[in-house]
Amino acid sequence: MLVLSCQGVSCHAGEREIVTDFAFELAEGERVALMGPSGSGKTTLLTTLAGLRPPSSGQIQATGPITLLFQSYGLLSLLTAAENVEVALRAAGHTGRDAMRRAETVLAALGLAEYAAHLVEELSGGQQQRVAVARALAVGPRILLADEPTAEQDTDNRELVLKELLAGEAALVIATHDPEVAALCDRVVALR
Numbered sequence: 733m734l735v736l737s738c739q740g741v742s743c744h745a746g747e748r749e750i751v752t753d754f755a756f757e758l759a760e761g762e763r764v765a766l767m768g769p770s771g772s773g774k775t776t777l778l779t780t781l782a783g784l785r786p787p788s789s790g791q792i793q794a795t796g797p798i799t800l801l802f803q804s805y806g807l808l809s810l811l812t813a814a815e816n817v818e819v820a821l822r823a824a825g826h827t828g829r830d831a832m833r834r835a836e837t838v839l840a841a842l843g844l845a846e847y848a849a850h851l852v853e854e855l856s857g858g859q860q861q862r863v864a865v866a867r868a869l870a871v872g873p874r875i876l877l878a879d880e881p882t883a884e885q886d887t888d889n890r891e892l893v894l895k896e897l898l899a900g901e902a903a904l905v906i907a908t909h910d911p912e913v914a915a916l917c918d919r920v921v922a923l924r
């Protein structure tokens with residue numbers, strides 16, 4: 733069953749066409765690597781598929797909510813790591829105590845147990861990126877679009893992030909420059 737599809741999608745930034753006539757299908761549980769040189773439009777495409785910006789033409793269909801893991805994390809810097817995850821969980825309908833426990837578990841799985849109570853602005857770039865991964869995974873997404881989710885990670889933490897991303901049942905699109913990440917996916921879609 734398809735969970736996400738699009739046809740004829742084009743995206744503009746001002747007068748410039750960034751993505752041209754893009755067609756794509758994502759099946760339930762499928763993992764796709766989205767690759768292409770810097771500036772080829774990966775972020776533009778993911779934010780468009782997630783519904784954050786309208787395509788300039790074309791259609792997008794999804795069977796349910798889409799979770800977007802931002803390249804720039806999109807964390808609330810004056811909240812703690814745990815609070816950032818809890819905010820997403822509460823928005824998804826979890827109660828306070830349940831959200832707290834779930835946030836702790838997901839952060840621990842990403843090697844952040846001892847940083848759960850730290851303000852995001854006190855964390856390194858790689859730690860912040862893992863908080864963003866935790867926030868995206870905590871809600872149990874069915875469709876997850878992850879924009880270069882390992883870009884800031886060292887080797888060990890990259891493996892941790894990939895293990896957690898691939899452990900769930902989400903249909904996944906991972907924008908990446910990393911051929912090793914792409915090799916873990918079912919197929920590669922290339923942007924030029």
Ligand SMILES: Nc1ncnc2c1ncn2[C@@H]1O[C@H](COP(=O)(O)OP(=O)(O)OP(=O)(O)O)[C@@H](O)[C@H]1O
Pocket residue numbers: 745746750768769770771772773774775776777803
């Ligand atoms: N808001 C904007 N206004 C003008 N141009 C933009 C805007 N957003 C993106 N662009 C341009 O669109 C092109 C695609 O950018 P995008 O971030 O989607 O590429 P990318 O493939 O994700 O790159 P990277 O691998 O470096 O993250 C770039 O040339 C960029 O300069």
